[in-house]
Amino acid sequence: MKHTEQEPSAISPVYWFFGRSGAGKSTLTTWIATRLRQEGHAVLLIDGDQVRRGLCKDLEFDPSSRLENHRRVAEVATLAASQNIVVLVATMAPLASIRRSVEKIIPSAALHWIFLDASLRSCIKRDPKALYKRAPGEGNPQDCEYEVPQPQEIHLLVPTETLAQNVCADIAYRYLSNRLAARSI
Ligand SMILES: Nc1ncnc2c1ncn2[C@@H]1O[C@H](COP(=O)(O)OS(=O)(=O)O)[C@@H](OP(=O)(O)O)[C@H]1O
Numbered sequence: 001m002k003h004t005e006q007e008p009s010a011i012s013p014v015y016w017f018f019g020r021s022g023a024g025k026s027t028l029t030t031w032i033a034t035r036l037r038q039e040g041h042a043v044l045l046i047d048g049d050q051v052r053r054g055l056c057k058d059l060e061f062d063p064s065s066r067l068e069n070h071r072r073v074a075e076v077a078t079l080a081a082s083q084n085i086v087v088l089v090a091t092m093a094p095l096a097s098i099r100r101s102v103e104k105i106i107p108s109a110a111l112h113w114i115f116l117d118a119s120l121r122s123c124i125k126r127d128p129k130a131l132y133k134r135a136p137g138e139g140n141p142q143d144c145e146y147e148v149p150q151p152q153e154i155h156l157l158v159p160t161e162t163l164a165q166n167v168c169a170d171i172a173y174r175y176l177s178n179r180l181a182a183r184s185i
């Protein structure tokens, strides 16, 4: 797994949660954002679901549209992070090429990749928004192959398939809060 450099970064961290639809991105980032705000942090949560309804509602789901979707999210994340705001992002980021494109926008010292690991099978079983019941080509998340990241691509893996929600929330929260505490020393 990647190790984030220890030198202080001029910009706030961007914690980029990614994984399949149904892996738990919205659930965990919403809980963590609330907790960080209670502790006094300024937090921006950018959830792909919401972005797709507003900032990126003109975009489709083909690979180049997904790339543009992530470019916009990464640019907004950089703006916020450069204004002392802790950024949480929650998107599918299904392709390695998309993830590499994000890395060209956000400084590496600020970017933390947090992979929510849940298999297609378990996401189909959960299917909280009934997206996997859609016909192929009609907005089914399976329309795009999910390229599971290599260990060296990520900073933290949270096994949201095998561990309970509260345990996963705690793992991710502890990762963030340790790094935020180290920054403020
Ligand atoms: N094929 C397809 N067609 C239409 N809609 C889809 C499709 N796949 C996913 N979704 C929905 O869009 C959300 C994914 O958007 P993201 O910005 O997170 O990622 S991506 O750009 O699509 O890779 C995603 O949000 P999450 O379910 O929270 O991951 C879904 O609500």
Ligand SMILES: Nc1ncnc2c1ncn2[C@@H]1O[C@H](COP(=O)(O)OP(=O)(O)O)[C@@H](O)[C@H]1O
Pocket: 019, 020, 021, 022, 023, 024, 025, 026, 027, 028, 090, 126, 128, 159, 160, 161, 163, 164, 165, 166, 168
């Ligand atoms: N360990 C876990 N971590 C996160 N969510 C979990 C976990 N176990 C079960 N879930 C459930 O899985 C669903 C995940 O949905 P959601 O957070 O919308 O996913 P995503 O944003 O990745 O599409 C929720 O219904 C949540 O309660």
